[in-house]
Amino acid sequence: MQPVIPDTDSDVPITFGFVLLPGFPLMSYAAAVEPLRAANTITGRDLYRWWHAAPGGGAVTASNGVAVVTDVAVGEGRLGADRVFVFAGGNPSGFEDPALSAWLRRLARGGATLGGISGGPYLLARAGLLDGHRCTLHWEHVPAFQESFPGAQVVRSLYEIDGARVTCSGGIAALDLMLHLIGRDHGPGLAAGVGDWFLHNQIREGLSPQRMDLRQRFGVRDPRLLRVLGAMEEALETPLSREALADIAHVSVRQLERLFRDGLGTGLHRHYLDLRLDQARRLRRETSLSVAEIAAATGFADADELSRAERRRARRGAQAR
Template identity: 80%
Template sequence: MHDDTAPTDRVRRGRKPPQVQDPSPLTVGFVLVPDFPLMAYTAAVEPLRAANTLSGCELYRWWHAAPGGGMVQASNGLGILTDVAVGTGEIAADRVFVCAGGNPASFDDPSLFAWLRGLARRGVTLGGISGGPYLLARAGLLAGRRCTLHWEHVPAFEERYPGIDVVRSLFEIQGDRITCSGGIAALDLMLDLIGRDHGAGLAAGVSDWFLHNQIREGLSPQRMDLRQRFGVRDPRLLRVLAAMEANLESPLSREALADLARVSARQLERLFRDGLGCGLHRHYLALRLDRAHQLARESALSRAEIASATGFASADELSRAERRRRRQAAGI
């Protein structure tokens, strides 16, 4: 008869079984810049809490910092009490994420940039979420790197940092630099990192806990494709819409767009009115004015530079187009 109490080769009689040590926790810092996006921050920190809960041990610790310390307010008005002020000396950190929103181009805090550079010299992995990569670039920490950030910040970022390779993906992990486009993409980023740190099984468990039934890869696109955004299916119209969005600085002529669609200019106008409810010119102009509005809000470009970047001959022409749009919206 087999004796279940008999010693095995691995556990001899009189010896205690080996103790399994919990892994040392990774410390993650979150630098919250005033008006930070709460959804992106929450999507980044909650998976760490869930990983601790599901694993039954402390895999992650985290702290919060802000310029000046104290309470920092999110873009929706909610305040979070931070643990340390920016500039704190030898604070423990394996990874530090800068979470910013609003208009990161207008944020200027030399003490924050210097602190981030100091963390980088210590070998801390640095990340940016939503508009956070803009601040990493301001600190000189993305030179020669590929990065992503929220699509709303991309036009101003590309104008200011033409030498940095920007991709419109959910997140990018390049060694000791991590950038994320924000929103729910921060959840996908953290699931990827949890999988790298502690295995795909735990990452899947955290994803399932948050009812997130598909973990998206970093290279997944940020935005819905044109078919979904505009509710159109005609491949001719989709080709033209894509060409318009790719050519705002030097708008394509109606004839060039018709050639792309392989239809006459008159047929193309009909496709726009049937598919989008407006003419080709009006749609193209709206795209350019929207981009001009983004650049005005999120960059330090002059009116003349914004006009040039959106295909207008001068700042006056841009202003006239904006006034016409406002009058049309008001029904005047």
Template identity: 75%
Template sequence: MSSDASASARLRPGRKPPRIEAPPTLTIGFVLVPDFPLMAYTAAVEPLRAANTLSGCRLYEWWHAAPGGGAVRASNGVTILTDVAVGAATRAADRVFVCAGGNPAAFDDPAVSAWLRDLARRGATIGGISGGPYILARAGLLEGRRCTLHWEHVPAFEEHFPDIDVVRSLFEIQGDRVTCSGGIAALDLMLSLIERDHGPGLAAGVSDWFLHNQIREGLSPQRMDLRQRFGVRDPRLLRVLAAMEANLEAPLPREALADLARVSVRQLERLFHDLLGQGLHRHYLNLRLDRAHQLGRESALSRSEIATATGFASADELSRAERRRRLQGSAPG
């Protein structure tokens, strides 16, 4: 039969069109830890809804769980009514994402850890969003894996889990483990997963739906670069700022920083006062005190350990520096 005859036969009146199988529905679980970040959760679940709407198919369905079940409160006070309590029953899931914020280091629930391990044994891909990777690490689910999490949680995470490779990227997909830094990076993560599941066309459509005109790759940086964060463009000062942030445990002396900038110490001090409104010492000290505050809030480190991790000789020296900053306020140094 010629191709024309074959086409005619296919289009003959009364002949049924070829049956197109609908793609299988993927089930996504969201484990919401109290004080979870609503923006990160919304950026993760809304792309799934949009993919269903744009495709006209039930590509994704999802359920919610929380420790104890019932309603779980986000960090901004909004509550989500969950479908199941953690550990109450094993729910079918292709992927499960733990969404946590606030102080994930303080959350230690053996029932959550056991349930996540059980879901992983049953073949689910396990992910963490924002502070969620902290919960995965505590459950032993990130051993030998590279991961990311929100930059605010990184210092405490690295102190608590020194053997886990942490990168400061938007998201990481490593086989059956997925980690995401949170915020709107969860949207980029879901767009990447939608593309893997159903192709780039649908991912682009969902991105366009949310007025997201550039899909960022996982390895994109979490934070603005130093130019944007500090509003400075002088390359000498930028080199010094980068070196300061990379050396908080063992602060570099002023002379070494001046060598990096290829200026004298006096000229470097002038750059800090003119472009940042405070002296070199004050800026460096504030960076170290900010890191100490993060570690104190999000880790179980002792005051002495926090002092060592932020370049102070002792816990007493750290406490004195904190008191001086409270008394001096934001006055330039």
């Protein structure tokens, strides 16, 4: 590959601090650190440096069991950093560390740009660093995050840069974020060169959607069915009636039922119920909401109704096996 020399006179490397929490997503971490290495290799210059920290220091294990040896424990040492990114996966809502929160606030006061990747924004929000800021995080964490931190302005995008706060939904979106930052730091030519290095031939914008569109996710093309599927996902707390959904599709209820059976192989009611139960499961895992509060947030009359629906689905699953 022909080296792409940055259009800059600065010889001062930009330093990243990567804070890894137990169970951090290795895909997101690799997608963030590897572009920095590639930028240095392609140009033959020390454009970026980085260090690692974890609560308690030592080795920290990713979600797949791979361990990364960190340089310092959270709060220790005097390593400088221009940007500090927190990586968290699994159930970030269950991780509380007052020392980490205090350290992040201290770094912010010192002028560092603070970032969170995948579930990392949880830790920034818990430290009070996302109030009034636009932010994003992995779509699976969004409902619980919004319940816990109403002061943050959640955008369902790949990544968000709002002043000195950088958040990213995780996965390979971290690669798009880093290419954007490399382009901003050293010009679009280097960003394109790093993208080519990783066979990433299209750098996605931050506002690109996180998830595949409904057509791809469900393998359906009928616009009537797609409209109803979208409406269902937007109305989990107050489920729409069959009649209201049929009006959205501009068909009768009977026709709509046929569209679901033919397009998805399941009934309208079953699909909607599964969406709500999936949401309830995420809220159970990622929040401290009571069962009654989760039931209300997913359109069930009370905790008993939710529990009965969960038991029925579990029995269906057992019978299918």
